[in-house]
Amino acid sequence: MAEKANFSNIYKFYDLINSVITLGFDKSWRNKASNQITGTRVLDLGSGTGAAFQQLQNLEVTAIDPDEKMLQLNKFKNKII
Structure with a gap:
């Protein structure tokens, strides 16, 4: 899968690239989305490097x-199992 290969090549720089491409709006978009969560559990599909975890710290998160x-970097950055 070409998309997977591309992410494997840029995973170390993905957060920076995402921030630059979105002109920094990625953080505010995640904040807006996390403010609409009403439960205690979240399924984060396409979790990538785990950038959303800062907004989801008080929730039970399943990252896929x-x-x-990308998942290994997610685990390292967020100190998760």
Whole structure:
């Protein structure tokens, strides 16, 4: 899968690239989305590097991503199992 290969090549820089491409709006978009959560559990599909975890710290989060390198970085950044 070409998309997966591309993410495997840029996973270390993904958060920076995402911030630049969205002109920094990615953080405010995540804040707006997290403010609408009413439950205590979240399924984060396409979790990537786990950028949303800062807004989801008080919730039980299940993170899923097809790219293993992105998930490994997610685990390292967010100190999760």
